[in-house]
Amino acid sequence: MSYFASSSSSISSRPEALLREAAVPFTDFDSPTFQKWFDRYANARVVLLGEASHGTSEFYQARAAITRRLIEAHGFRLVAVEADWPDAAVVDAHVRARPALRDGQAPFSRFPEWMWRNTDVRDFVDWLHDFNASLPLGERTGFFGLDMYSMGSSMSAVLAYLQDVDPAAAAEARERYSCLERWRDDPVRYASSAWDRARDTCEAPVLAQLQALLDKRLDYVRKDPRYFDAAQNARLVASAERYYRTLYQGSAHSWNLRDTHMFETLDTLLSSNGPDAKAVVWAHNSHIGNAAATDMGRRRNEFNLGQLCRERYGDDAALIGFGTHTGTVAAASDWDGPMEIKQVRPSRDDSHEHCLYQTGLPRFMLDLQAARRGRYAATWPRRVWNASSG
Numbered sequence: 001m002s003y004f005a006s007s008s009s010s011i012s013s014r015p016e017a018l019l020r021e022a023a024v025p026f027t028d029f030d031s032p033t034f035q036k037w038f039d040r041y042a043n044a045r046v047v048l049l050g051e052a053s054h055g056t057s058e059f060y061q062a063r064a065a066i067t068r069r070l071i072e073a074h075g076f077r078l079v080a081v082e083a084d085w086p087d088a089a090v091v092d093a094h095v096r097a098r099p100a101l102r103d104g105q106a107p108f109s110r111f112p113e114w115m116w117r118n119t120d121v122r123d124f125v126d127w128l129h130d131f132n133a134s135l136p137l138g139e140r141t142g143f144f145g146l147d148m149y150s151m152g153s154s155m156s157a158v159l160a161y162l163q164d165v166d167p168a169a170a171a172e173a174r175e176r177y178s179c180l181e182r183w184r185d186d187p188v189r190y191a192s193s194a195w196d197r198a199r200d201t202c203e204a205p206v207l208a209q210l211q212a213l214l215d216k217r218l219d220y221v222r223k224d225p226r227y228f229d230a231a232q233n234a235r236l237v238a239s240a241e242r243y244y245r246t247l248y249q250g251s252a253h254s255w256n257l258r259d260t261h262m263f264e265t266l267d268t269l270l271s272s273n274g275p276d277a278k279a280v281v282w283a284h285n286s287h288i289g290n291a292a293a294t295d296m297g298r299r300r301n302e303f304n305l306g307q308l309c310r311e312r313y314g315d316d317a318a319l320i321g322f323g324t325h326t327g328t329v330a331a332a333s334d335w336d337g338p339m340e341i342k343q344v345r346p347s348r349d350d351s352h353e354h355c356l357y358q359t360g361l362p363r364f365m366l367d368l369q370a371a372r373r374g375r376y377a378a379t380w381p382r383r384v385w386n387a388s389s390g
Contacts (some may be wrong), residue, residue: 016358023364029065037365038066043075045270045278045316046309050285052323052353054112055330055339059322060120066320067280068127071141078279079128080144080266082287083108083116085236088145096140101157101229101240102238110149111336118330144269146262146283146305151240152184154187154233158213159309161230165223167214176205180241187240191247210234218265228272232265252301259287262310281305325357 026034041047051059070076081088082336087107093100108116125143132140155177162170179202183190190202213234215219220227239261247254262283270277281288283305291297291304309317326346330339347353356366 003149015355016360019355019366020359020361021218022370023359023361023366025361025364027363029061030384033070034365039073040367041070043287043316044318045313046266046278046281047076047318048281048283048306048309050283050288050289050306050319050321052285052321053331053344054284056324056327057118057120058324058327060118060124061200063282064120064124064127064320067124067282070278070280071128071131074278076275076278076280077139077141078142078144078269078273078277080146080269080279080281080285081116082147082262083145084110084147084150084153085145085232085265086157087116087378088143089157091125092143095125095132095143097132098137099226101160101226101233105153112332112339114330114339123354131317143259144265146281147267147315148236148239148243148258148261149187151180151187151237151244154236154240155180155184158230158237161224161226161233162213165220169216172212173209176209177237179205180237183244187244187246188247190241191244198280201245203245205237210238232268235265236261255302255304259302259304259308262287262305263312266305266309267312285323289321290319297301323353323356325353 024037026037028034039045047066047070049063051063053059058219067076067079071079085112086101089100090107092098128141128143159170159177162173165184179253180187180190183193210231213231217227217231220230222385239257243254243261248258250323265315266279266281270279286296287304288306289304290310291302291307296304297307306317306319324344324347327344328341329344331342332339347357356364
């Protein structure tokens with residue numbers, strides 16, 4: 001397989017042999033080998049941790065262990081996840097002991113609930129709460145959502161904030177958001193309606209509301225420090241309106257809008273926390289890899305969060321994916337269906353995961369960038385994988 005070919009005649013040309021020699025095996029996520037391996041990313045601006053499903057306990061445990069190391073040993077103070085902003089804000093209020101904007105709905109109750117309402121995330125949140133407890137507010141690590149599916153909750157959060165700081169502005173915001181009110185619980189219906197009505201959409205009022213909030217930033221910040229939270233919710237409403245309005249223009253277009261929103265949210269978090277701010281991102285492999293190096297970019301004209309981070313931050317963005325050969329996964333047979341435990345099909349013979357499985361190593365880490373610079377330099381891809389082949 002030329003993808004892993006070596007220019008050294010003293011090394012077997014079999015990909016599994018090259019991988020085995022470059023791999024760093026580990027026993028468990030608390031082992032010193034596993035923990036210390038990630039010290040190489042101590043100076044990164046953003047470390048993106050992917051995973052190949054939204055229902056594999058080992059992937060969540062690994063991300064939590066890596067994140068704990070980066071927080072404790074290397075001063076990472078932002079954890080940004082593929083979740084909606086208002087849901088994550090409830091967790092952030094808990095872990096940093098600060099007030100939050102709430103709409104009364106339990107966080108992470110949208111399908112698939114198990115993606116974030118699971119024991120592995122709960123254990124990490126409990127740890128983060130305890131870690132922050134003895135630190136000044138400005139040094140505590142926050143927990144933030146990057147995604148944009150919470151249009152209704154975000155509208156409620158903006159209105160709640162304005163009701164506290166500027167009731168007259170809240171009335172104006174309520175009028176602007178009334179355009180979307182009928183679709184707040186089923187925004188996909190707005191997509192079909194906007195498609196039918198062409199120019200008769202809610203774009204103008206939601207953008208006007210975002211601008212109105214931004215125009216009064218200095219005044220509102222003095223009155224209530226939750227302004228940043230409210231502004232992000234207003235941005236999310238504007239992004240979500242555009243996302244659903246253009247949903248029928250093609251999958252690549254809607255995908256790019258979503259990942260652009262996630263990147264802009266992450267970039268805002270980093271810039272608003274100063275030049276030394278560092279973030280850990282939890283998202284699916286399809287979001288954190290570099291789309292420009294795959295068929296996503298080459299054939300489908302899609303870009304993603306990982307590509308945008310690489311373009312903005314260069315080598316200060318570390319892209320780390322997780323993969324496996326087989327096992328079990330929490331999933332559903334249908335959208336909005338009940339959670340089931342399903343068997344993962346073994347990796348295809350022509351896949352990267354199968355090459356990793358063929359090493360015979362049950363768990364290992366592989367830095368492909370280091371491999372490209374070292375004795376295996378040939379055609380190695382610019383991506384890092386943490387892999388479990390069992």
